[in-house]
Amino acid sequence: xxxxxxxxxxxxxxxxxxxxxxxxxxxxxxxxxxxxxxxxxxxxxxxxxxxxxxxxxxxxxxxxxxxxxxxxxxxxxxxxxxxxxxxxxxxxxxxxxxxxxxxxxxxxxxxxxxxxxxxxxxxxxxxxxxxxxxxxxxxxxxxxxxxxxxxxxxxxxxxxxxxxxxxxxxxxxxxx
Amino acid sequence: xxxxxxxxxxxxxxxxxxxxxxxxxxxxxxxxxxxxxxxxxxxxxxxxxxxxxxxxxxxxxxxxxxxxxxxxxxxxxxxxxxxxxxxxxxxxxxxxxxxxxxxxxxxxxxxxxxxxxxxxxxxxxxxxxxxxxxxxxxxxxxxxxxxxxxxxxxxxxxxxxxxxxxxxxxxxxxxxxxxxxxxxxxxxxxxxxxxxxxxxxxx
Numbered sequence: 001x002x003x004x005x006x007x008x009x010x011x012x013x014x015x016x017x018x019x020x021x022x023x024x025x026x027x028x029x030x031x032x033x034x035x036x037x038x039x040x041x042x043x044x045x046x047x048x049x050x051x052x053x054x055x056x057x058x059x060x061x062x063x064x065x066x067x068x069x070x071x072x073x074x075x076x077x078x079x080x081x082x083x084x085x086x087x088x089x090x091x092x093x094x095x096x097x098x099x100x101x102x103x104x105x106x107x108x109x110x111x112x113x114x115x116x117x118x119x120x121x122x123x124x125x126x127x128x129x130x131x132x133x134x135x136x137x138x139x140x141x142x143x144x145x146x147x148x149x150x151x152x153x154x155x156x157x158x159x160x161x162x163x164x165x166x167x168x169x170x171x172x173x174x175x176x
Numbered sequence: 177x178x179x180x181x182x183x184x185x186x187x188x189x190x191x192x193x194x195x196x197x198x199x200x201x202x203x204x205x206x207x208x209x210x211x212x213x214x215x216x217x218x219x220x221x222x223x224x225x226x227x228x229x230x231x232x233x234x235x236x237x238x239x240x241x242x243x244x245x246x247x248x249x250x251x252x253x254x255x256x257x258x259x260x261x262x263x264x265x266x267x268x269x270x271x272x273x274x275x276x277x278x279x280x281x282x283x284x285x286x287x288x289x290x291x292x293x294x295x296x297x298x299x300x301x302x303x304x305x306x307x308x309x310x311x312x313x314x315x316x317x318x319x320x321x322x323x324x325x326x327x328x329x330x331x332x333x334x335x336x337x338x339x340x341x342x343x344x345x346x347x348x349x350x351x352x353x354x355x356x357x358x359x360x361x362x363x364x365x366x367x368x369x370x371x372x373x374x375x376x377x378x379x
Binding site: 004007008011012016018019020022023025026028030033034035036037038039040041042044045048049052053054055056057058059060061062063064065066067069070096103106107110111114115116120121124125126127128129130131133134136137138139140141142143144145146147148149150151152153154155156158159160162163166167170171174175 | 178179181182185186188189190191192193195196198201202204205206208209210212213214216217220221224225226227228229230231232233234236237238239277278279284285287288289291292294295301302303304308309311312313315316317318320321322323324325326327329330333334335338339340341342343344345346347348349351352353355356357359360363364
């Protein structure tokens with residue numbers, strides 16, 4: 001725990017020192033380069049904004065529609081077969097589409113079942129080892145105007161599914 | 177394809193909103209979604225500027241080339257045919273490092289930079305290249321050393337050792353990343369003609 005905490009506190013400052021010292025050693029005009037890079041960042045941000053608006057609107061509509069709740073009761077038999085607790089199914093469904101939504105749901109699970117219970121642990125592992133898949137795909141491809149994503153979605157969805165199955169499996173095998 | 181996914185998500189939302197009697201909430205979500213995205217973009221925009229600036233200094237100072245040189249075997253394995261110390265690989269590595277260290281706000285701008293670099297070598301700007309797919313899939317699989325957000329939340333909920341899930345997290349994220357990347361490479365082997373066929377199957 002202490003090593004982990006130390007690492008998370010020191011990562012960014014240590015990196016900044018490294019970058020600045022190396023930059024000065026190589027006589028890089030650090031301020032000029034920083035502002036040039038920041039300008040690039042701003043332009044990219046403007047470029048991804050339309051894709052972000054399109055996706056976030058669709059996803060928040062989906063969340064408001066109650067489809068997630070319908071789906072999670074539909075997949076319950078499958079999840080039971082895989083040894084995946086049905087209480088975590090809504091989180092597994094929400095995780096690929098919404099980062100803030102899934103975090104709120106994780107908190108909900110902690111409050112109802114305890115953060116260090118079996119359910120709480122599986123939910124924690126799931127949240128930590130998967131990403132907001134759809135958001136990532138939309139933003140990355142949206143930023144360069146790629147429309148045909150070919151086998152991106154099928155590959156990443158299989159990865160997500162593996163993550164869901166493994167989260168329950170590894171918690172049961174390694175922590176009990 | 178995004179054009180299809182987007183339309184299907186919207187239509188599904190409206191249909192299930194009607195079925196569940198939640199059409200009003202769906203409409204409100206439609207009206208508010210844009211504002212949410214702008215807010216996120218403003219937050220993200222600050223991080224993009226700061227990290228974009230710092231990474232440019234790191235690039236000019238030779239740090240990223242040095243890092244790329246040490247990681248050459250890994251890049252040869254994941255992105256065969258890509259120059260291991262080229263601009264695209266350097267951006268990819270910085271994105272992977274940021275993800276690994278749990279710096280999500282830094283990872284996104286670096287990832288977009290990597291996509292821009294990969295886009296330069298892409299003959300068809302409309303269609304994702306094999307390297308792009310592997311890179312995006314690597315990002316959706318999320319390999320993280322320390323899940324700090326989850327750990328902080330667990331600490332708040334009274335867990336004395338919030339990092340006790342670490343071995344399970346590592347194994348799970350490595351497993352899902354291996355599956356996703358392997359699949360992305362496997363489906364990429366098929367020649368262009370059948371590549372078009374795969375598009376239809378995947379969506």
